[in-house]
Amino acid sequence: xDIFAEIEMEIPASQEGVVTAPQGQVISPTAxxxxxxxxxxxxxxxPDNPFSWNESRLFYKQAKFMxxxxxxxxxxxxxxxxxxxxxxxxxxxxxxxxxxxxxxxxGEFLHIDLSYIFLYVYxxxxxxxxxxxxxxxxxxIVLRDVYAEQFPAINKFLPTWLSDFHIYYELPHSFQxxxxxxxxxxxxxDTLLFDGSSNLNAWRTYSSYDxxxxxxxxxxxxxxxxxxxxxxxxxxxxxxxxxxxNVRIKDLFLHTSRTEMTWRxxxxxxxxxxxxxxxxxxxxxxxxxFYCRDxxxxxxxxxxxxxxxxxxxxxxxxxxxxxxxxxxxxxKLTVTRAVLYKxxxxxxxxxxxxxxxxxxxxxxxxxxxxxxxxxxxVNVDHQNLARIREEAEDTTDKLIVEEKEKExxxxxxTLGALPPIPPQGGTASLTSIVVAEQTFSGDNIWGQFMExxxxxxxxxxxxxxxxxxxxxxxxxxxxxxxxxxxxxxDGINEKAxxxxxxxxxxxxxxxxxxxxxxxxxxx
Numbered sequence: 001x002d003i004f005a006e007i008e009m010e011i012p013a014s015q016e017g018v019v020t021a022p023q024g025q026v027i028s029p030t031a032x033x034x035x036x037x038x039x040x041x042x043x044x045x046x047p048d049n050p051f052s053w054n055e056s057r058l059f060y061k062q063a064k065f066m067x068x069x070x071x072x073x074x075x076x077x078x079x080x081x082x083x084x085x086x087x088x089x090x091x092x093x094x095x096x097x098x099x100x101x102x103x104x105x106x107g108e109f110l111h112i113d114l115s116y117i118f119l120y121v122y123x124x125x126x127x128x129x130x131x132x133x134x135x136x137x138x139x140x141i142v143l144r145d146v147y148a149e150q151f152p153a154i155n156k157f158l159p160t161w162l163s164d165f166h167i168y169y170e171l172p173h174s175f176q177x178x179x180x181x182x183x184x185x186x187x188x189x190d191t192l193l194f195d196g197s198s199n200l201n202a203w204r205t206y207s208s209y210d211x212x213x214x215x216x217x218x219x220x221x222x223x224x225x226x227x228x229x230x231x232x233x234x235x236x237x238x239x240x241x242x243x244x245x246n247v248r249i250k251d252l253f254l255h256t257s258r259t260e261m262t263w264r265x266x267x268x269x270x271x272x273x274x275x276x277x278x279x280x281x282x283x284x285x286x287x288x289x290f291y292c293r294d295x296x297x298x299x300x301x302x303x304x305x306x307x308x309x310x311x312x313x314x315x316x317x318x319x320x321x322x323x324x325x326x327x328x329x330x331x332k333l334t335v336t337r338a339v340l341y342k343x344x345x346x347x348x349x350x351x352x353x354x355x356x357x358x359x360x361x362x363x364x365x366x367x368x369x370x371x372x373x374x375x376x377x378v379n380v381d382h383q384n385l386a387r388i389r390e391e392a393e394d395t396t397d398k399l400i401v402e403e404k405e406k407e408x409x410x411x412x413x414t415l416g417a418l419p420p421i422p423p424q425g426g427t428a429s430l431t432s433i434v435v436a437e438q439t440f441s442g443d444n445i446w447g448q449f450m451e452x453x454x455x456x457x458x459x460x461x462x463x464x465x466x467x468x469x470x471x472x473x474x475x476x477x478x479x480x481x482x483x484x485x486x487x488x489x490d491g492i493n494e495k496a497x498x499x500x501x502x503x504x505x506x507x508x509x510x511x512x513x514x515x516x517x518x519x520x521x522x523x
Contacts, residue, residue, distance in 0.1 A: 035071070039094055042066060046087055055085060060272035062086045063128045071098040083270055084119040105129070109146045117147055117154070122270045125161060133169035140165070141182060157268060159187035164265040167282045167290050168275070168297075176285055190304070194250035195285030198232040200316070206253075209313030209494075214320060215501035216329050223327060229373075230323045230366045234315060237365030238358060247351045250287050252358075253308040256300050263290060263299040307340065311355075314340055318359055322366040331514055333503050334493055336486040446522050449499040456481045457492050462523050464511040471509040485511075 042062050046053055066086070077092035086094065100112050101120055121143065123129060130136040140162065148154040162184075166175045176195060179185050185192055189205050197203075204211050211217050217227050235249075242249045250256075265271065273295075282290040290299045305311075314335065321333035340355045450458065463469060463477055478485045489507040496504045504517045513521070 035095070036091070038066075038069065039091065042086060053087075054272075055083070056270050056272040058087060059085050059122065059270045060126055060128075060274055063123050063126065066098070067129050069098055070102040071095055072102070073099040079113045079115045081115045084115040084122075085270060086119075104143075114151045114153060117143060117151065121158070121161075125165070125266050125269055125271050126274055127169075133165070134171055137162070137165055137169075137171065137178075155187070159184065161266050161269060163188065163191065163284075164267075167284075168265040170280075190254075190302075191284055191286045191288075194248065194253075194287065198235040200228050200231045203231070203235075203312055203316065206309060207312040207316055208309040209317050210498070211316055211320065213498055213501050216320060216324055216327070216331075216333070218501070223323070223329075226327055227320060227323045230326070230369060231316065231319045233365040233369035234319045234362045237361045237368075238315070241353065241357065241361045245352050247353070248287055250302070251351055252311060252353065254286070254302040254304050256287065256302045258300070260291065260298040261301055263297040265297065310340055311358075314355070315358065315362065318362050319366065322363065326366075326370055330516070331503050332506050334489060334506050336490045338484055338486050338490070445499050446520055449496055450522055452495045452499060453492065456483060457488065457495070460488055460511060461492060461505075461513075461521065464505065464513050465518065465521065465523050469510060474510045 042065050045061050045065065046058055063086070073092075073095035075092060075096065077090065077096045079089070079093045079096065081088065089097070096112075097116050097119060100110060100116055103110060104120065121140065124136045124139045124143075127133055127136040130139065140158065144154055144158055148158075162178075163175070165171075166178065171178075173181075176192060179188055179192055185199075185202060186205060189202060193202060193206060200211060211227070216223055218224075238252075239249050242251065265273070276295055277292050279294070280292050282292075284290075286302065288299065288302055290297060314337070317333060317335045321335050324331070324333055337355045337359060453461065459481075460474070460477060463474060475485060478488050486507060489505060489511055492505060492511075493503040496502060500517075503514075504521070505511050505513045
C-alpha cells in the first residue's frame with residue numbers, strides 16, 4: 001500500500017452542512033503532486049520482498065535517481081537512523097533532507113540532524129552529484145570543517161573513509177599531500193608515521209612516554225629544538241639500520257600479514273562498488289599495499305605489535321637522555337632496556353634487529369649530529385694567504401728597524417733597555433644562553449606522585465632516603481620483592497616524569513636521589 005496516496009471527496013456547495021445518507025458520489029483524485037510522485041518512483045526501485053534487498057545497491061540506484069533533485073520545503077522533520085537510507089524515510093524527512101542538500105550545494109550550511117549529514121556523506125562517497133572524485137572529496141572536507149565540532153562522530157568515521165577514498169579513487173595528489181594540506185596528520189599516525197617523518201609530536205601520539213610532561217623539554221624553546229633535532233637524527237639512524245637488514249622501520253611496530261585478504265572500501269558506510277576499475281596497485285606511506293584485480297580489491301593487512309607504544313617511548317626517552325647530556329642539564333634521564341624484553345623477542349622472531357642495536361644506533365646518530373653541529377670549518381683562500389704573508393714580512397722588517405733604533409737611543413740610559421712586551425694571548429669567549437627552568441604548576445604534585453607509587457616503589461624510595469641506603473640493602477630489598485633494581489628505578493622515574501615532570505633519581509650500584517629533590521619528597 002502506498003502511504004503517500006491521497007483521495008478527496010467533493011461535496012456540492014448546496015449540500016454543505018447537510019447530513020444525508022450516502023449517495024453515489026463521484027470520487028476523484030486531487031491534482032498530482034510531482035514531488036510525491038518522484039518519491040513514489042524512487043521507492044518503487046526496491047523489490048517487493050524486503051528480505052531480498054541489497055541495501056548498498058538500492059541506495060546507489062535511488063541516489064542516482066535523485067541526483068539532480070532540488071527542493072524548497074519550509075518545514076523540518078527530525079531524523080535519527082543508524083544507517084540512514086532513502087527507503088525508510090518518511091515524506092517530511094525526505095523533503096527536509098533534499099531541501100538541506102539543495103542549500104549545501106549552494107554553500108548554505110544550516111543546522112541539521114546528524115543522520116541527514118551521514119546520508120549526504122554516503123552520497124559523496126559514491127560521487128553522487130559531483131563531476132569528479134576530487135570534487136566529491138572537497139565536499140567531504142567542507143562537511144567536516146563545518147559540522148565536526150558540533151558532531152564529534154564525524155571525526156570518528158570520516159578520517160578512515162577519506163583514507164579509503166584515496167585508495168578506491170585515482171586522485172591528482174598523494175595521500176601525504178592531502179593530510180598535510182588539511183592538517184590531518186594526527187588522524188593518520190599509523191599511516192604517515194613511517195613515511196620518513198621524524199616529527200616528535202607525531203611520534204608522541206604513538207608513545208607510552210609523553211614528552212610534553214618532561215621538564216627538560218618544556219623548560220625552553222632551545223631544549224625543544226635540540227630534542228627535535230636529536231630525535232630526527234635518531235629516526236634517520238634507525239631507518240638506515242632497518243635498510244641494512246632489508247626491512248622497513250614500520251616492521252619494528254607493525255606485523256604485516258603474508259596472505260592477501262579481501263578489502264572492502266568505506267566499511268560501516270552504505271556504499272556500493274559502482275566504479276569499474278582497471279587492475280592497479282595502491283601503496284600507502286606505511287607500506288600497506290592494496291590490489292585491484294578484476295575489479296575486486298584485496299590487501300595485506302598490518303597489525304600493530306602490543307609493544308609498539310613501549311618501543312616508541314624507549315626511543316624518545318633514550319634520545320632525551322642524550323639531549324640532556326648535550327645541554328648540560330642538571331638531571332639525567334635513566335633509560336633501561338629491561339621493559340622491552342617482549343619487544344626483543346617479537347622482533348627477533350620476525351626481523352634480525354634487537355633493542356640493543358636500536359639503542360646503540362640512537363647513541364651513534366645523536367653523537368654524529370652533535371659532532372656535525374659543533375664542527376669548525378676553516379676555508380683557506382690561498383691568494384689572500386700569500387698577501388697576508390707579504391704584509392706580515394713588511395711589518396716584521398719595520399719592527400726590527402724600529403727596535404734597533406730604540407735600542408741605540410736607550411743604549412746609554414742607566415735603566416738599560418726596556419724588556420720586551422710579552423705577547424698577548426687567550427681563547428675566544430663562549431657565549432652561553434641561560435634559560436630559566438619552567439615552574440611546574442599543579443595542586444600538590446608531590447602528593448600525586450607518592451599516590452601513584454606502588455607499595456614496593458614507595459618502600460624503595462623511603463629506603464633510599466634513609467641512612468641505611470647502602471647498595472647491599474637496596475639490592476636485598478629489590479630481591480625480596482622479586483623485582484629487578486633497574487625496573488624498580490625506571491618505574492619510579494616514569495611516575496615522577498608523569499607528575500613532577502623530571503627524573504628524581506639515578507641508578508648506580510644503589511638508588512641515588514638527586515639533592516634538589518630530597519627535601520621535596522613527602523616521606
